[in-house]
Amino acid sequence: MLDFTPVPHTNPRKNSITPDRQRRFIAHLAATGIVKQAARHIGASLEALYKLRQRPGAEGFRAAWEAAVDCGIARLEDCALQRAIEGEERLVVSSGKLLGTERRHNEALVMFLLRQRRADRYGAQVLPGHPLYERIRAEVLAEHRSAMRQSKDEVLASLNAKLDLMRERKAQAQRLLSEGGLEPAGK
Known part of the structure; x- marks a missing residue:
């Protein structure tokens, strides 16, 4: 998590969030899960950190930030589980x-x-009539209808293209026959 590429500073100032401070922030955020506390730990404002996170070249810092928050969430889950058991x-x-x-x-x-x-055992039974079931069903049906429309449109477009080509060839053949003074067969 700490091996990310820090956000570069082209003109570092005295209060810049240097690569070392960025890594200390991420480490503290992973340990606590609290952005404000991690910011205070390195002596930076929340505003400065959120701006740094949005700068070009901050992709690694952003990813490390998200991973650190995930560590904090895992810690919270562990604490909740301990409280539930003990x-x-x-x-x-x-x-x-x-x-x-x-x-x-x-x-x-x-x-x-x-x-x-253990949702399979203790979770809500999501059966027909349940709001979640109905929402997912509606989304799936909408996607299916869209795919069917798209497929139908593609087939029609393909058929129309073939018909246009056949008409063009027929017109071309008739022009050639009329230029040569020949009558088309069947007349």
């Missing part, structure tokens, strides 16, 4: 006195993770 320890307080702790599990988080990671 739960969270919470203090039990009554009348201002600490009675102990209890472990609570977030069932909504558990179900979310199961639906996402």
Whole structure:
């Protein structure tokens, strides 16, 4: 991820985001997943980083940025999975006195993770009538109709081209016959 080609600076200034700073930003972004925190870590503004990302020659930096964000998302998934499995320890307080702790599990988080990671078993059944099914069906049918129209149009164009060629050859043959004073056969 850090072996990307940094964005070059033609006239570097004191506060330029140098190749070293670009790599430190990407490393910190991969570790945290938070752009603002990574920017603060290298002492750069969000605006400067987003401008740098859009400059010509920034393709490698952009790709590294996306890969770093993906690392942050993976870390977030890991933390959510850990919380779903282990739960969270919470203090039990009554009348201002600490009675102990209890472990609570977030069932909504558990179900979310199961639906996402094991959709075949826990996900929504996308059957006819389900909005997602109907949307996908409509898209597929529209693509099919378009392909059929295109195919039909191509066949018609090909037939018309062949007919035009046949008409041209017939006209040419009639011209040759009339120039030579010959009558076409069958007259």
